Amino acid sequence: MLAWLDPNDDSAPFPTLDSALKEPDGLLAAGGSLSPQRLLNAYRCGIFPWFEEDQPILWWSPNPRMVLKPKEVHLSRSLKKVIKSKQFNCTFDKAFSDIILACSAARKGQEGTWITTSMIDAYETLFKLGHAHSIEVWSADKLVGGLYGVAIGQVFFGESMFSLQSNASKVGFAFLCQQLVEWGYRMIDCQVHSEHLETLGAATISRDVFVRQLELYCSQVTHKNAWLID
Numbered sequence: 001m002l003a004w005l006d007p008n009d010d011s012a013p014f015p016t017l018d019s020a021l022k023e024p025d026g027l028l029a030a031g032g033s034l035s036p037q038r039l040l041n042a043y044r045c046g047i048f049p050w051f052e053e054d055q056p057i058l059w060w061s062p063n064p065r066m067v068l069k070p071k072e073v074h075l076s077r078s079l080k081k082v083i084k085s086k087q088f089n090c091t092f093d094k095a096f097s098d099i100i101l102a103c104s105a106a107r108k109g110q111e112g113t114w115i116t117t118s119m120i121d122a123y124e125t126l127f128k129l130g131h132a133h134s135i136e137v138w139s140a141d142k143l144v145g146g147l148y149g150v151a152i153g154q155v156f157f158g159e160s161m162f163s164l165q166s167n168a169s170k171v172g173f174a175f176l177c178q179q180l181v182e183w184g185y186r187m188i189d190c191q192v193h194s195e196h197l198e199t200l201g202a203a204t205i206s207r208d209v210f211v212r213q214l215e216l217y218c219s220q221v222t223h224k225n226a227w228l229i230d
Helices: 034-042 077-085 096-104 117-128 169-183 207-217
Strands: 003-005 027-031 056-059 063-070 091-093 132-139 141-153 155-161 187-190 203-205
Touching: 034 117, 034 141, 063 207, 077 169, 091 169, 096 117, 096 132, 096 141, 096 155, 117 132, 117 141, 132 169, 141 169, 155 169, 169 187, 187 207, 203 207
Parallel strands: 003 027, 155 187
Antiparallel strands: 027 056, 063 187, 063 203, 091 132, 132 141, 141 155
C-alpha cells in the first residue's frame, strides 16, 4: 500500500526506498507538501516529486537512476562546432522564472505538463533561498533554451530543460557541466533514462549505488560562492 505523507509534518521521514513500487517504477509515496524542508530532504534521499495537476503530490525514486559525472560529459564534434561558433551565449541564474515557465509549457504530442503551478511556486522559493538554479541559453537577446535544477553539496539535481532552437539545450547542458567541474561538483542526477542525455554521456546506475553516492557527495562543500560568480 502506498505511503501517505502528512502535509503538516515536513520533518517526517520518507518510507525506505526498497518499499518503492516496481510498477510504476519508483513510486514511493503520496501527499506531504512542497516546502523547502520537504523538497531538500527528498533530494538528499534520492527522491523527487512528479505529478500532474489533478493528482496529489507523488514522490518517486526509480531504479536504476540516470546520472552523469560533469567531467565525463560527451560533446560530439558537431556540438563542439556549435559551441565554438558562439551563436549562443550562456548565463546562469539570470532568468530563473522565465526558464521554469518555458520548461512548463506542454511539449509536442503532450496535452499537459507535470510542472504545475504549485511546482513552479515551490522551485521559485528554492531559487530565492539559493538552492535552485537555472542555466539560460541566449541567441542575441532572445532566450532560446535552458534548464533548471537543485544544488546540494557536490550534486546537481536536474529537473527539466527546453529548447526553441536546434542544439540550444545541449549547449546549455555543456555549459552547466563546465561550470560544475570548475566548482567541484561530482555528479548530476538526470533521474530517468533519456536518449538525449545518453548522447551527452549520462548512464544508469543502481538505486543503491546512487544513494551511497548521495550520502557522500551531498555532505561535501563546493566553491563557497559558486553560483554568485558570473
